[in-house]
Amino acid sequence: MKGAWTSTWVLLLIILTSGCQIRMDVLDPAGGVAEEQRHLIVFSLVVMMIVLVVVFILFTKFIWRYRENSKADRPDHTLRNDNKKLEITWTVLPVVVLGVLAVPMLMQAYNLETKADRDAYRVKVTGRQYWWQFDYPNENIRTSQELHLPANEEVVIELEASDVIHSFWVPQLGGKKDAIPGETNRLYLETGDPGVYEGKCAELCGAAHTDMRFQVVVEEEEDFEAWSDAVKQDITPEETExxxxxxxxxxxxxxxxxxxxxxxxxxxxxxxxxxxxxxxxxxxxxxxxxxxxxxxxxxxxxxxxxxxxxxxxxxxxxxxxxxxxxxxxxxxxxxxxxxxxxxxx
Ligand code: HEC
Ligand SMILES: [Cu+2]
Structure with a gap:
C-alpha cells in the first residue's frame, strides 16, 4: 500500500512539473482564431458538464431509491418498453445535444476554410525530418526553425512536407493542420500582440518527432520589416589580417x-x-x-x-x-x- 502511495505521488509530481517547462497553452490564446477556438472548447465543456451533472443526479437518486431494504415500489423486474414518453425523451435529447455541439463547430470549420483562400499575408512552411523551413514570398527570404510574423495580421500558412507527413501546430495561435508531401494545405491564422509562441509537429514522423519544435516570433510591423531587411544582408565577420x-x-x-x-x-x-x-x-x-x-x-x-x-x-x-x-x-x-x-x- 505504501508503494502505491509513493508511485502516485511521483506520478503527480511528474505530471505537475513536466507541463511547466515549455508553455503550449490552448486556453491562453494570442490571436483571433485561437480565441474563437477557446470559446468552442469552453462551450462544449459546459454542455458536457450539464449532461454529466444530470446523469449523476439521476444515478444517485436511483441508487438511493432502490437500495436494499428500501420500501420503494418494485412492480416488475422485467425490462419493458411501454413508456413512450421516456423512450422519446432519451432518443431525442442526445440528438439535440449533439446538434447544439455540432452547429457552431461546423460553422467555424467552414469559416476558417473559406478564410484560408483570402488575400492574407502568406508564408510557405515546409516540414522536414525534424525541422521547419519558412519561405516568405513577399520578402523573398527563407529562414528555419523560427517563424517571424507581423503582429495583428491575418496570415495564411501554406503547408508542405519534403519527406513524410508532419503537422503544424502553434496552440496559442490556432488549430493544427497536416503538412503532406506533394500537397499544399492552407491554414488560416490571426496574430495578436507581439510575443514568442511555441510550436510543435503534431504528427508522429520519426525518431526525433517529439523534439520537432519551433518558435513563432510575433512582432510589430516595423520590427518585422527591420528583421526581414537584416535577413537579406550578407553578414560576414570583419576582415582581419x-x-x-x-x-x-x-x-x-x-x-x-x-x-x-x-x-x-x-x-x-x-x-x-x-x-x-x-x-x-x-x-x-x-x-x-x-x-x-x-x-x-x-x-x-x-x-x-x-x-x-x-x-x-x-x-x-x-x-x-x-x-x-x-x-x-x-x-x-x-x-x-x-x-x-x-x-x-
Ligand atoms: C549533411 C548535411 C549537413 C551538414 C554537412 C551539416 N549540417 Fe547542420 N544540420 C543539418 C540538418 C538536417 C539539421 C537539422 C537538424 C534538426 O533539427 O532536425 C542541421 C542543424 C544544424 C543546426 C541547428 C539549426 C537550428 O535551427 O538551430 C546548426 C547550428 C548546424 N546544423 C550547424 C552546422 C555546422 C556548423 C556544420 C558544419 C560544421 C553543419 N551544420 C553541417 C544538416 C547538415
Ligand atoms: Cu514532424
Missing part, C-alpha cells in the same frame, strides 16, 4: 569548408538546403527549436546532434578541436541583425 585571424573569421573558414553544402547563411532559397538556413543565427532563440542558443549548448549540439535528435541528417563534428569548435560557435553567434545594421552604413 591572416596572422591575427579573429576567432569568428576562423570559424567562417571552417564553416565554408564543412557546412556550406547543407547550410546557407544568407536567407536565400538556394539549392544547399539539406539543413536549416542559418540566417541571423546569432539572434535565434533556440537551437533546433528545443534548447537555449548559448555557447555550451551549441558546442554540444555540433559534437553530437544525434544525442538530441535521434536519426537526424546533421553529422556529428566530434573531430574538431576545442579551439576550432569555439571559433565555429563564435562565427555562428556573430551572424546577428546588429551586424547587419553596422554593415549598412
Amino acid at each position: 591572416p596572422e591575427e585571424e579573429g576567432s569568428a573569421n576562423k570559424g567562417e573558414r571552417i564553416f565554408q569548408e564543412n557546412c556550406l553544402a547543407c547550410h546557407a547563411v544568407d536567407g536565400a532559397d538556394t539549392e544547399n538546403d539539406r539543413g536549416p538556413n542559418l540566417a541571423l543565427y546569432g539572434d535565434q532563440k533556440k537551437i533546433s527549436g528545443m534548447m537555449t542558443n548559448d555557447k555550451e549548448n551549441l558546442k554540444a549540439w555540433l559534437r553530437e546532434p544525434e544525442s538530441f535528435k535521434p536519426s537526424t541528417e546533421m553529422p556529428a563534428y566530434d573531430n574538431l578541436t576545442e579551439e576550432e569548435m569555439d571559433a565555429l560557435v563564435d562565427y555562428l553567434h556573430s551572424i546577428t541583425s546588429d551586424k547587419a545594421e553596422e554593415g549598412r552604413d
Whole structure:
C-alpha cells in the first residue's frame, strides 16, 4: 500500500512539473482564431458538464431509491418498453445535444476554410525530418526553425512536407493542420500582440518527432520589416589580417569548408538546403527549436546532434578541436541583425 502511495505521488509530481517547462497553452490564446477556438472548447465543456451533472443526479437518486431494504415500489423486474414518453425523451435529447455541439463547430470549420483562400499575408512552411523551413514570398527570404510574423495580421500558412507527413501546430495561435508531401494545405491564422509562441509537429514522423519544435516570433510591423531587411544582408565577420585571424573569421573558414553544402547563411532559397538556413543565427532563440542558443549548448549540439535528435541528417563534428569548435560557435553567434545594421552604413 505504501508503494502505491509513493508511485502516485511521483506520478503527480511528474505530471505537475513536466507541463511547466515549455508553455503550449490552448486556453491562453494570442490571436483571433485561437480565441474563437477557446470559446468552442469552453462551450462544449459546459454542455458536457450539464449532461454529466444530470446523469449523476439521476444515478444517485436511483441508487438511493432502490437500495436494499428500501420500501420503494418494485412492480416488475422485467425490462419493458411501454413508456413512450421516456423512450422519446432519451432518443431525442442526445440528438439535440449533439446538434447544439455540432452547429457552431461546423460553422467555424467552414469559416476558417473559406478564410484560408483570402488575400492574407502568406508564408510557405515546409516540414522536414525534424525541422521547419519558412519561405516568405513577399520578402523573398527563407529562414528555419523560427517563424517571424507581423503582429495583428491575418496570415495564411501554406503547408508542405519534403519527406513524410508532419503537422503544424502553434496552440496559442490556432488549430493544427497536416503538412503532406506533394500537397499544399492552407491554414488560416490571426496574430495578436507581439510575443514568442511555441510550436510543435503534431504528427508522429520519426525518431526525433517529439523534439520537432519551433518558435513563432510575433512582432510589430516595423520590427518585422527591420528583421526581414537584416535577413537579406550578407553578414560576414570583419576582415582581419591572416596572422591575427579573429576567432569568428576562423570559424567562417571552417564553416565554408564543412557546412556550406547543407547550410546557407544568407536567407536565400538556394539549392544547399539539406539543413536549416542559418540566417541571423546569432539572434535565434533556440537551437533546433528545443534548447537555449548559448555557447555550451551549441558546442554540444555540433559534437553530437544525434544525442538530441535521434536519426537526424546533421553529422556529428566530434573531430574538431576545442579551439576550432569555439571559433565555429563564435562565427555562428556573430551572424546577428546588429551586424547587419553596422554593415549598412
Ligand atoms: C549533411 C548535411 C549537413 C551538414 C554537412 C551539416 N549540417 Fe547542420 N544540420 C543539418 C540538418 C538536417 C539539421 C537539422 C537538424 C534538426 O533539427 O532536425 C542541421 C542543424 C544544424 C543546426 C541547428 C539549426 C537550428 O535551427 O538551430 C546548426 C547550428 C548546424 N546544423 C550547424 C552546422 C555546422 C556548423 C556544420 C558544419 C560544421 C553543419 N551544420 C553541417 C544538416 C547538415
Ligand atoms: Cu514532424
